[in-house]
Amino acid sequence: MVRHGVGEDALQALVIALQMTGAQIYTSPYHEDGNLRAYDREEGYGFPVPSNLRDLLIGVDKMTF
Numbered sequence: 504m505v506r507h508g509v510g511e512d513a514l515q516a517l518v519i520a521l522q523m524t525g526a527q528i529y530t531s532p533y534h535e536d537g538n539l540r541a542y543d544r545e546e547g548y549g550f551p552v553p554s555n556l557r558d559l560l561i562g563v564d565k566m567t568f
Contacts, residue, residue: 525550529559
């Protein structure tokens with residue numbers, strides 16, 4: 504599946520790309536099943552998500568974003 508994100512400048516495009524990655528991770532069946540881990544001892548993945556998905560954040564992501 505191909506997705507596109509566009510920003511007014513390079514920084515906005517980067518933020519949007521990172522949020523799209525976070526959204527895809529947090530809405531994946533691997534996350535829902537609990538089979539996805541990014542850290543050994545912490546929960547979370549280190550990617551921001553759009554504001555409408557912030558209720559899905561776990562662990563360190565919940566405290567950071």
